[in-house]
Amino acid sequence: MANCDLLIIGSGPAAWSCALTARQRGLSVIVAATESATGWLQKAERIDNYPGMPQVSGKELLRVFRQQAVDAGAEVLPHLARQVMPMGQSCATLVGDDIVESKAVVLATGAARPKLLPGEEELLGQGVSWCGTCDSMFFRGQEVAVLSAWKGGVEEACFIAGIAAQVDYYCLAGHDLPQDGPYTLRSGKPKELRRADEDHIEVVTDEGVRQYNGVFVFRPTCSVESLVPGLAMDGPFIRVDRSMRTNVSGVYACGDCTGHPLQIAKAVGEGNIAAITASEDIAKPAQ
Numbered sequence: 001m002a003n004c005d006l007l008i009i010g011s012g013p014a015a016w017s018c019a020l021t022a023r024q025r026g027l028s029v030i031v032a033a034t035e036s037a038t039g040w041l042q043k044a045e046r047i048d049n050y051p052g053m054p055q056v057s058g059k060e061l062l063r064v065f066r067q068q069a070v071d072a073g074a075e076v077l078p079h080l081a082r083q084v085m086p087m088g089q090s091c092a093t094l095v096g097d098d099i100v101e102s103k104a105v106v107l108a109t110g111a112a113r114p115k116l117l118p119g120e121e122e123l124l125g126q127g128v129s130w131c132g133t134c135d136s137m138f139f140r141g142q143e144v145a146v147l148s149a150w151k152g153g154v155e156e157a158c159f160i161a162g163i164a165a166q167v168d169y170y171c172l173a174g175h176d177l178p179q180d181g182p183y184t185l186r187s188g189k190p191k192e193l194r195r196a197d198e199d200h201i202e203v204v205t206d207e208g209v210r211q212y213n214g215v216f217v218f219r220p221t222c223s224v225e226s227l228v229p230g231l232a233m234d235g236p237f238i239r240v241d242r243s244m245r246t247n248v249s250g251v252y253a254c255g256d257c258t259g260h261p262l263q264i265a266k267a268v269g270e271g272n273i274a275a276i277t278a279s280e281d282i283a284k285p286a287q
Contacts, residue, residue: 002077002100004028006278007093009081009227010108012041013264014255016065017271018106019074025279029074030102032081032095033066034152034220041264050264061264080152080220082131084228084251089286091250097133097159104250104278107224107238108271111256114219117147119193127201128193128215130222132156135214136163142213145203146183147190149173153218157183160216168210170203172219186210224257234259244274252278 006022008015011033022029041047044058053061070076079096084105093100120128129135136144136159144164146157149172161167161182169183170190177185188205193215196202200211224231224238232239232247237259244252254270256262 002030002095002098003102004030004075004100005103005282006030006106006275007032007081007091007095007100007102007104008074008106008108009084009093010106010110010255010257011066012062012108012110012255012267013065014257014267014271014274015106015108016062016069017268018108018254018275019069019271020072021272021275022279023069023072023074025275027275027279027282029069030100031069031074031076032079032093032100033076034078034080047264080222081227082222083134083226086228086248086250089250094131094134103282104252105228106244106271106274106278107228107246107251107253107257108255108267108274109221109224109227109257111236111262112221114149114221114223116223117190117193117217119195120217123193123195123201123215124226127195127213128217130217130226132160132216132218135216136160139164139214141165144168144214144216145170145186145201145210145212146216146218147172147203148175148218150218150220151175151177152220154178154181156216156218157181164214168212170205172217242273243277244270245277250281 005027008031041058081095083094085092091105143166145168147170167183168186188207192204194202201215238253252274254274255267
């Protein structure tokens with residue numbers, strides 16, 4: 001288990017700005033930033049409207065932001081944050097296969113939201129899971145499917161294979177995939193998940209239908225609603241006040257995930273505000 005004052009979830013300008021300001025405020029900082037995280041900024045060939053860095057590529061701008069935060073003392077965990085569990089005076093967050101305990105959490109996840117399969121959200125917790133570490137033990141000795149959109153799903157499938165009797169692996173998107181893993185690679189493209197009976201979920205693909213006791217779905221991002229249960233939203237964006245506080249105590253948000261305009265300068269400013277607010281709240285005596 002890792003511990004810090006502030007856990008920041010994200011890998012964009014808001015996250016690195018927040019990390020830098022938090023370090024300047026004397027907080028210990030961990031940034032959960034998946035190695036495969038790519039947004040529009042990563043792919044931008046030229047940016048002309050960020051002050052002080054004219055005609056810079058998005059990739060270079062992010063590299064400079066990240067390096068400055070790391071040089072200031074921020075620690076980076078290259079793993080996906082999958083669930084934040086507020087616990088009164090602290091938060092426990094599942095990052096990869098580890099738990100990070102922090103005094104506060106800042107969501108800087110960007111504006112992109114994963115596109116879920118039909119039936120996926122409705123069956124979550126009822127045979128469908130987004131976390132092998134959390135739920136694989138419920139399917140010991142049973143048949144499960146792993147639906148993955150990134151290489152992180154391979155590691156998860158190998159872990160699950162040590163518990164389940166049979167693991168079938170489906171690709172939701174192209175990624176590197178060892179052919180000799182402890183799973184059966186299925187060629188069909190998943191299109192839908194649906195309830196077959198009390199004990200089985202159907203995976204509907206473009207090649208047919210198969211039934212499983214459980215289905216695990218892995219992507220390089222999580223929906224913020226599943227990341228923080230009870231989080232208030234305004235449509236696709238996280239609802240925050242002017243100080244970047246959400247409706248969940250100890251949880252803050254900044255950057256594109258809070259709404260328009262989706263601009264680097266706005267994200268950097270909100271990251272700065274979130275760090276200042278979190279540091280002030282952390283310093284307050286416990287009630």
